[in-house]
Amino acid sequence: xxxxxxxxxxxxxxxxxxxxxxxxxxxxxxxxxxxxxxxxxxxxxxxxxxxxxxxxxxxxxxxxxxxxxxxxxxxxxxxxxxxxxxxxxxxxxxxxxxxxxxxxxxxxxxxxxxxxxxxxxxxxxxxxxxxxxxxxxxxxxxxxxxxxxxxxxxxxxxxxxxxxxxxxxxxxxxxxxxxxxxxxxxxxxxxxxxxxxxxxxxxxxxxxxxxxxxxxxxxxxxxxxxxxxxxxxxxxxxxxxxxxxxxxxxxxxxxxxxxxxxxxxxxxxxxxxxxxxxxxxxxxxxxxxxxxxxxxxxxxxxxxxxxxxxxxxxxxxxxxxxxxxxxxxxxxxxxxxxxxxxxxxxxxxxxxxxxxxxxxxxxxxxxxxxxxxxxxxxxxxxxxxxxxxxxxxxx
Amino acid sequence: xxxxxxxxxxxxxxxxxxxxxxxxxxxxxxxxxxxxxxxxxxxxxxxxxxxxxxxxxxxxxxxxxxxxxxxxxxxxxxxxxxxxxxxxxxxxxxxxxxxxxxxxxxxxxxxxxxxxxxxxxxxxxxxxxxxxxxxxxxxxxxxxxxxxxxxxxxxxxxxxxxxxxxxxxxxxxxxxxxxxxxxxxxxxxxxxxxxxxxxxxxxxxxxxxxxxxxxxxxxxxxxxxxxxxxxxxxxxxxxxxxxxxxxxxxxxxxxxxxxxxxxxxxxxxxxxxxxxxxxxxxxxxxxxxxxxxxxxxxxxxxxxxxxxxxxxxxxxxxxxxxx
Numbered sequence: 001x002x003x004x005x006x007x008x009x010x011x012x013x014x015x016x017x018x019x020x021x022x023x024x025x026x027x028x029x030x031x032x033x034x035x036x037x038x039x040x041x042x043x044x045x046x047x048x049x050x051x052x053x054x055x056x057x058x059x060x061x062x063x064x065x066x067x068x069x070x071x072x073x074x075x076x077x078x079x080x081x082x083x084x085x086x087x088x089x090x091x092x093x094x095x096x097x098x099x100x101x102x103x104x105x106x107x108x109x110x111x112x113x114x115x116x117x118x119x120x121x122x123x124x125x126x127x128x129x130x131x132x133x134x135x136x137x138x139x140x141x142x143x144x145x146x147x148x149x150x151x152x153x154x155x156x157x158x159x160x161x162x163x164x165x166x167x168x169x170x171x172x173x174x175x176x177x178x179x180x181x182x183x184x185x186x187x188x189x190x191x192x193x194x195x196x197x198x199x200x201x202x203x204x205x206x207x208x209x210x211x212x213x214x215x216x217x218x219x220x221x222x223x224x225x226x227x228x229x230x231x232x233x234x235x236x237x238x239x240x241x242x243x244x245x246x247x248x249x250x251x252x253x254x255x256x257x258x259x260x261x262x263x264x265x266x267x268x269x270x271x272x273x274x275x276x277x278x279x280x281x282x283x284x285x286x287x288x289x290x291x292x293x294x295x296x297x298x299x300x301x302x303x304x305x306x307x308x309x310x311x312x313x314x315x316x317x318x319x320x321x322x323x324x325x326x327x328x329x330x331x332x333x334x335x336x337x338x339x340x341x342x343x344x345x346x347x348x349x350x351x352x353x354x355x356x357x358x359x360x361x362x363x364x365x366x367x368x369x370x371x372x373x374x375x376x377x378x379x380x381x382x383x384x385x386x387x388x389x390x391x392x393x394x395x
Numbered sequence: 396x397x398x399x400x401x402x403x404x405x406x407x408x409x410x411x412x413x414x415x416x417x418x419x420x421x422x423x424x425x426x427x428x429x430x431x432x433x434x435x436x437x438x439x440x441x442x443x444x445x446x447x448x449x450x451x452x453x454x455x456x457x458x459x460x461x462x463x464x465x466x467x468x469x470x471x472x473x474x475x476x477x478x479x480x481x482x483x484x485x486x487x488x489x490x491x492x493x494x495x496x497x498x499x500x501x502x503x504x505x506x507x508x509x510x511x512x513x514x515x516x517x518x519x520x521x522x523x524x525x526x527x528x529x530x531x532x533x534x535x536x537x538x539x540x541x542x543x544x545x546x547x548x549x550x551x552x553x554x555x556x557x558x559x560x561x562x563x564x565x566x567x568x569x570x571x572x573x574x575x576x577x578x579x580x581x582x583x584x585x586x587x588x589x590x591x592x593x594x595x596x597x598x599x600x601x602x603x604x605x606x607x608x609x610x611x612x613x614x615x616x617x618x619x620x621x622x623x624x625x626x627x628x629x630x631x632x633x634x635x636x637x638x639x640x641x642x643x644x645x646x647x648x649x650x651x652x653x654x655x656x657x658x659x660x661x662x663x664x665x666x667x668x669x670x671x672x673x674x675x676x677x678x679x680x681x682x683x684x685x686x687x688x689x690x691x692x693x694x695x696x697x698x699x700x701x702x703x704x705x706x707x708x709x710x711x712x713x714x715x716x717x718x
Contacts, residue, residue: 068512068532069553072569280551280575283509283533286491290510308552315554315571337552337574337594341644342622372620380620 026070027320031310032080032101033059033129033303034116036089036108044249050297055107055129056081057292058300059307064291066311075314079105079307086112090119097123102322105129105148105306107299110136110180117142125326127306130299132243133183137350137386141393146329147352148306149298152187154385155269158357158369159239159262160191161383165371168236172259173202174229174251180243188239188263200233207246221247225254232257239263266361269369272301273360278368279341305338305353312336341368347382350393354381418674419477419716420681422690423450423464424707430464431690431706432480433681435674435715438692438702444480447473452494452537453712457501461519462714465492465506472506472517477716487524489515494578494712496537496546498561505546505559507534514548514557516564526564530557538579538588540603549576549590556590556599558606568606572599580629582638582653589638591626598626598640600656610656612640619645628670632677632695639680639693641668648682648691650698662700664691672713683710 035055043049051057059079066077080101084092089108093116096104104124106116110133117126126145128136132152136145163169171192175185185202192199205228229238229251238255240263242248248264260266274285274295288296288304313325313334328334330351335343340356347354359367370376374383382388417436424431428448432441447466454463455477462477465488472486472495488495489508492515496505502519507530514528514537531553538547539561546559549572556579558568573595580589581603588601600610614624625643631653632638638651644667650660665684672681673695680693684703690710692702 065532065552068529069550069555071529072531072553072555072557072566280533283491286510312554335574335595337554341594341625343574343594343596380622 026074026076028076028078029066029103029310029314029320029322029325030078030080030101031103031105031307032082032096033105033107033307034082034084034089034092034096036084036086036106036112036116038086038109040244043245048245051292051294053292054297055105055299055303057288057294058296058302058304059105061288061291061300062304062307062311065308066314069311069315073315073318075320077307077311077314089116093119102326103127103310105303106131107303110183113145114140114142117145120144125322125329127309129302129306133180134187134386135183137352138392141350141395143351143395145351146306146309146346147350148302148309150271150355150357151352151385152184153190154352154355154357156184156187156191157194157384158269159267159359160188160195160197161369161371161374162267162359162367163237163262164195164197165373168260169197170234170236171197171199172229172232172235172238173199173241174238174248175202175204175241176244176246176248177204177206178244178246181241184241184243184264188241200235203228203232205242205247207244222250222254225250226256229254230256235259237262240265267359267366268361269357270360271298271355271357272296273358273365275360275363276339276358276365278365279339281339284339301338305336305344308338309334309336309353342381345379347388349388349391350386352385354379354384356381357384418718420672420674420690421453421455421462421477421714421716422681422683422706422710423453423712424709425449425451425685425711426709427707429707430462430475430480431710433690433704433706435679438704440704440706442480443707444475446475446482447471451711452492452506453714454495454497455714455716456497456519457499457717459716459718463495463497463504463519465495465712467491467493467509472504474519484522486517486519486522487515488517489513489524489527493535494537496539498539499541499543505537505539505548505561507537507548509533509535509551512550514546514559528559528564528566530566531555531569536576536578536590538581540581540588541583541585545603547579547581547588547590549579551575551577551593554592554595556588556601558603570599570601570606570608572608573597573611577627578629580631582631582635583633584635587631587635587653589629589631589640591629591640593625593627593643596621596624596626598629598638598651612651612656612658614640614642614645614649614658614661616642616645616647616661619647627668628682630671630673630680632673637695639671641671641682643667643669644686646684648680648693660698662693662698664693664700665689665703670712672715674715675717681713681715683713685709685711 448468452465531550536549573592666686
């Protein structure tokens with residue numbers, strides 16, 4: 001994109017901003033996006049099939065944005081795009097570290113993210129753009145990791161606030177059998193305690209494999225759902241905790257009792273949704289869709305904001321020195337705009353990016369948490385997730 | 396305006412010019428795809444007129460003969476006869492025009508193209524594009540110095556106020572301000588430039604001569620969350636003594652002393668207040684309230700809100716006819 005801008009400037013012969021200009025001696029900030037793809041079955045809905053450029057498209061937009069600003073600052077940004085499997089992730093990380101890349105955005109699961117962070121050590125700052133596990137922000141926190149992705153606790157709290165506002169305090173919790181599902185279910189249990197909801201029953205849906213779409217059009221899991229949800233105590237809402245997309249999408253309209261579904265299906269807490277229009281988001285969606293030719297995913301947004309944090313730090317410090325940028329990002333002066341209606345900042349106790357959480361159905365962003373009714377002495381955003389007094393993180 | 400509604404309506408239908416006893420107030424409704432026209436004396440709605448897809452920025456020529464509307468999703472500027480609200484012609488604007496400013500002489504028009512990181516300069520007489528100026532990411536706010544020599548563009552993601560020479564179309568200075576600068580407004584003396592930062596929650600006061608920030612004004616309202624204080628529109632009385640800042644979801648307009656840069660008052664208006672416009676005599680200031688779908692009318696001398704007038708869906712911009 002840098003090339004295009006130079007041509008544009010030369011073509012219009014108006015390249016003379018005062019601060020600096022794109023020039024051969026522009027200082028470059030190098031970053032990489034490392035995506036670790038785990039082989040998996042196709043998702044329940046074909047609409048959810050992961051695009052090839054998942055996350056990378058967000059990176060490309062961030063680099064365009066950073067470069068446009070960088071033009072005025074004498075700064076240039078780049079992000080290598082690396083895909084790996086769990087088997088090759090460590091080797092790919094080694095290559096990036098050997099090249100001296102100081103900022104590495106990771107799109108990986110909890111365990112892989114932790115392993116990569118430890119591998120990077122003090123050689124690179126890791127920006128987590130996918131893993132949601134609370135333990136990564138708790139007992140397994142690392143000083144060299146910034147979490148652009150929201151945590152399970154933030155997502156669960158965001159939904160809990162809305163359900164309490166809606167006066168639906170009785171929850172029927174249905175969790176999958178994978179460890180991430182169990183962790184997410186724990187986040188809902190914590191949210192219920194925190195906001196005064198009651199989990200009337202928790203049930204586990206065992207993933208026995210082979211539960212996706214079939215060519216015949218008969219869908220086994222869908223047919224199991226009414227019976228599976230039978231004889232639950234009286235509840236207001238069913239909350240699904242299904243991080244792997246095994247069953248939750250089959251729950252709406254198939255529950256034994258006529259109750260709404262939230263969590264991993266129905267009303268879903270998310271870092272981002274392609275339906276959001278408020279706070280300039282329309283322009284952001286337009287720019288992304290023009291670049292990628294598809295609606296944006298959460299991984300794209302999380303990668304975009306991770307790289308924008310680096311760009312914002314470079315703009316504010318007027319520096320491209322990695323150590324200076326890291327220091328500024330982790331300082332109390334750091335803030336970044338992310339089309340969510342307020343500035344986003346980092347929690348110093350666990351390096352989690354504070355951010356509003358969207359509650360989206362398939363076609364609309366129904367609400368955004370924190371809900372107005374939940375107050376906090378420092379930042380309303382700290383009503384979501386682990387607050388300072390609760391954290392188990394010790395750097 | 397002692398004309399009965401029936402006569403007024405029929406006069407409009409026939410395309411007759413209205414009596415010039417009051418000024419017409421034009422409000423662009425972003426989601427309604429129309430413009431609501433009010434009477435500045437009776438504060439009644441005169442009519443609502445379709446103006447194209449997603450109208451946002453709105454302004455009027457100094458002679459009051461051409462009304463310009465950014466039809467963002469049509470990727471052009473539509474020009475209307477302010478009396479009849481009939482479309483006269485369109486101007487090429489570049490993609491997704493959001494906000495613009497007219498040169499004090501009425502020509503050219505400087506347009507921020509939000510999706511393309513450009514400012515497009517269009518001749519309002521020949522309807523030709525004179526220049527496309529690459530600026531920062533998400534250009535929005537547009538201001539022009541009273542002498543017409545300097546055009547300001549603010550870029551919302553780059554977070555700069557770009558100073559553009561209106562002769563050469565070259566950027567000669569960039570001033571880094573707080574997050575998401577939305578609006579740029581000079582005072583009439585040209586001694587102060589006010590740039591609002593929506594997410595930063597501040598207004599930067601910039602000395603146009605040195606391009607230095609001389610003061611950052613922040614806001615504090617009891618009972619309102621700091622995150623809800625999001626400065627957008629800025630207007631300055633012609634004597635420079637009072638500066639009005641629309642604070643978005645704080646639902647307030649701040650009143651700032653133009654000499655000391657101190658906040659003196661907060662006026663409660665409708666929900667998500669963004670843009671504002673004075674009547675030519677500065678008796679009233681109109682504000683667009685996007686979430687309550689109305690316009691608040693502020694009595695400028697008394698600093699009180701005297702009326703709320705329902706308009707269309709998501710009112711965005713407002714301009715008052717000069718005559």
